[in-house]
Amino acid sequence: MKQKSAPKIIDVARVAGVSTATVSRALSKPESVAKSTREAVLAAAAATGYRINVAARNLRSRRTGAVVVLVPNLGNPFFSQILAGIEATLSSKGLSILMVDTMQSGTRLDFIREYVHPSRADGVIVLDGSLPQDLLRPGGENGKQVPVVFACEWHPHEDFPSVRADNGQGARLAIEHLAALGHEKIGYVNGPEANVLSQFRLNATKKALADLGKTVNEHWFLKGDFTLQSGVLAARKWLDMTDRPTALLCANDETAIGLISELHQCGVHVPDELSVVGFDDVDIAQHYIPALTTVWQPRFELGTTVAQMLVDGISQGDLNPDAPVMTLPVKLKVRKSTAAPKPVASKTTAATTAA
Amino acid sequence: MKQKSAPKIIDVARVAGVSTATVSRALSKPESVAKSTREAVLAAAAATGYRINVAARNLRSRRTGAVVVLVPNLGNPFFSQILAGIEATLSSKGLSILMVDTMQSGTRLDFIREYVHPSRADGVIVLDGSLPQDLLRPGGENGKQVPVVFACEWHPHEDFPSVRADNGQGARLAIEHLAALGHEKIGYVNGPEANVLSQFRLNATKKALADLGKTVNEHWFLKGDFTLQSGVLAARKWLDMTDRPTALLCANDETAIGLISELHQCGVHVPDELSVVGFDDVDIAQHYIPALTTVWQPRFELGTTVAQMLVDGISQGDLNPDAPVMTLPVKLKVRKSTAAPKPVASKTTAATTAA
DNA sequence: ACGCTATATGTAATCGATTACAATTGCAAT
DNA sequence: ATTGCAATTGTAATCGATTACATATAGCGT
Numbered sequence: 001m002k003q004k005s006a007p008k009i010i011d012v013a014r015v016a017g018v019s020t021a022t023v024s025r026a027l028s029k030p031e032s033v034a035k036s037t038r039e040a041v042l043a044a045a046a047a048t049g050y051r052i053n054v055a056a057r058n059l060r061s062r063r064t065g066a067v068v069v070l071v072p073n074l075g076n077p078f079f080s081q082i083l084a085g086i087e088a089t090l091s092s093k094g095l096s097i098l099m100v101d102t103m104q105s106g107t108r109l110d111f112i113r114e115y116v117h118p119s120r121a122d123g124v125i126v127l128d129g130s131l132p133q134d135l136l137r138p139g140g141e142n143g144k145q146v147p148v149v150f151a152c153e154w155h156p157h158e159d160f161p162s163v164r165a166d167n168g169q170g171a172r173l174a175i176e177h178l179a180a181l182g183h184e185k186i187g188y189v190n191g192p193e194a195n196v197l198s199q200f201r202l203n204a205t206k207k208a209l210a211d212l213g214k215t216v217n218e219h220w221f222l223k224g225d226f227t228l229q230s231g232v233l234a235a236r237k238w239l240d241m242t243d244r245p246t247a248l249l250c251a252n253d254e255t256a257i258g259l260i261s262e263l264h265q266c267g268v269h270v271p272d273e274l275s276v277v278g279f280d281d282v283d284i285a286q287h288y289i290p291a292l293t294t295v296w297q298p299r300f301e302l303g304t305t306v307a308q309m310l311v312d313g314i315s316q317g318d319l320n321p322d323a324p325v326m327t328l329p330v331k332l333k334v335r336k337s338t339a340a341p342k343p344v345a346s347k348t349t350a351a352t353t354a355a
Numbered sequence: 356m357k358q359k360s361a362p363k364i365i366d367v368a369r370v371a372g373v374s375t376a377t378v379s380r381a382l383s384k385p386e387s388v389a390k391s392t393r394e395a396v397l398a399a400a401a402a403t404g405y406r407i408n409v410a411a412r413n414l415r416s417r418r419t420g421a422v423v424v425l426v427p428n429l430g431n432p433f434f435s436q437i438l439a440g441i442e443a444t445l446s447s448k449g450l451s452i453l454m455v456d457t458m459q460s461g462t463r464l465d466f467i468r469e470y471v472h473p474s475r476a477d478g479v480i481v482l483d484g485s486l487p488q489d490l491l492r493p494g495g496e497n498g499k500q501v502p503v504v505f506a507c508e509w510h511p512h513e514d515f516p517s518v519r520a521d522n523g524q525g526a527r528l529a530i531e532h533l534a535a536l537g538h539e540k541i542g543y544v545n546g547p548e549a550n551v552l553s554q555f556r557l558n559a560t561k562k563a564l565a566d567l568g569k570t571v572n573e574h575w576f577l578k579g580d581f582t583l584q585s586g587v588l589a590a591r592k593w594l595d596m597t598d599r600p601t602a603l604l605c606a607n608d609e610t611a612i613g614l615i616s617e618l619h620q621c622g623v624h625v626p627d628e629l630s631v632v633g634f635d636d637v638d639i640a641q642h643y644i645p646a647l648t649t650v651w652q653p654r655f656e657l658g659t660t661v662a663q664m665l666v667d668g669i670s671q672g673d674l675n676p677d678a679p680v681m682t683l684p685v686k687l688k689v690r691k692s693t694a695a696p697k698p699v700a701s702k703t704t705a706a707t708t709a710a
Numbered sequence: 711a712c713g714c715t716a717t718a719t720g721t722a723a724t725c726g727a728t729t730a731c732a733a734t735t736g737c738a739a740t
Numbered sequence: 741a742t743t744g745c746a747a748t749t750g751t752a753a754t755c756g757a758t759t760a761c762a763t764a765t766a767g768c769g770t
Contacts, residue, residue, distance in 0.1 A: 051472050054475050114406075388719080412757055
């Protein structure tokens, strides 16, 4: 009795004694058919084991039910929680996620370009602020545009809608915290220079320092690239300095952890000899030793928010024209990696004991 | 001159002065058309800005060009590197990734079921060993099956092809290392009981202890669930013990880190008072303080391997019938969280100095 | 010169749903 | 009773590519 090939809509129609149009309606807009018919169709669908052919529906209805997510680096745990938020929202709307790692696929931009197209996806979420922008506006002015929204990162000179954390406020809170502890010599370990977040956090840091009347010493501003290793290198540079800052804000938690671990290797204790602040509040941060003082970002919420923004844009047929930029609040989590600076050596020396 | 709607294959055909069949062939199997025609078609495609309609191709060719990846928890960084490996391999084959978080979508199994279907995906990669198996064999014996492969985790009583790390060897190496350091009282902090990895590592741990003639004391075997918090709880349980183990192997790095951080809070020093071994070697592990001794898993390679296995299965039209289980080797990374046990207090006390 | 094969291309059916439009029915208002 | 409207359902065109099959052309051996 079993059919060789998968049941199609016409098989269901036959069993239910209705037309294919009715089956289609009963399944996709149940309220548009009579109750009795709906039940008959549902029963027939169950009886035949019918499963819709997604390609056929997509072709005819000119939708895809999918959203492309362009992630800079899937291996980076920072993005995984944002992805989780995106997934939660999109799956609740019946949309699926096409994931593309722009690092991996980076050698062939054409590969990515293929995804930014109405026949592929109903929308695009970009977590990578450094993609060439022409890639996101395919076909210039003509043809249908796929709605594009940014999360976390963004294009500095473009006006795509975006959701981001309040990076400026985060840097300011961190600097104010260090200043309140009594630090006068405060530095910063940057992320990649090409990255908007790095630059934004860097500028906000300098602004906050200036506003507080603190020295902005370029020697205390170190390069980095968001990796653990760049924290290690920053530690070595700090060790080599003659006039060292007493506190360092890092562009992210990885950098802060690499920094602290290398200092530990070299017998330098945090926060006694240097206060360190991270950025992001990854899960490990509060379980690091010392527990990391850091700027918390609502990562899961960033994901749900950007997904919702895109869903709204898709259903409106177009994105909100005034290119909204949503900025979500951050929080400073004060833990154990920051403390008042050590009293200057030339004065009275009451040796501080380490735990 | 610009057309309102996106150019279709027939527009390209007109410009190139050939039929749609020829255009299709020129684009998908270039070697099957004459060189001159191919060039004309490519030029016409470029001139019109033609982009293929994926839904149409999928419908006709009965393929999807997509692979579904079922991830237990996207927010867990452990999976992100495996995903990166999967992405690298699949994207190089022109396949896209449909990502589904089985935790998020877990409330509705039907939602997941929808993805395990030939019209959705050409294959499925499962990273979650606890999914109901009927979900992965839709339609019982009839109908086309979608190839399914497992990575990391697997179904204990099923014979799907799978790729996994050598968890048994990992546990054995860890126990042998602790034994070699002189530990006699060795415990284990488990992951979720329902998880195959937890159980596998647990059993291998017990076996290794028995083989080495060490005590297997059930009081030293603690429950856990792979989270940082479960490490914290394990630490408290350890503190409450009267007869404490001198070394603990943890089911994963998160647990180990939670454990160490809580002990640190309580003034207990690792490894002086307790040796701790993790499992997985997440990026942070070597930058933790103390640097974590742990079992390294080839996570990226797990991803590339399982993806390759699936790709082979798809192209063969069927998966290797003898349900191959590939086991990738692990390595023990000895760092600073393990040391010889403290000499018994009643004996001579030569206080060991900590770095 | 003839037939045969190999190569290249064209014609049109096909994949399986959605949906515009038409048709039917029931019911209320006139 | 007749008309009008709303609610259901059916008929058939349609989405845009792929591909089985048919056809045309060229090269080759005898």
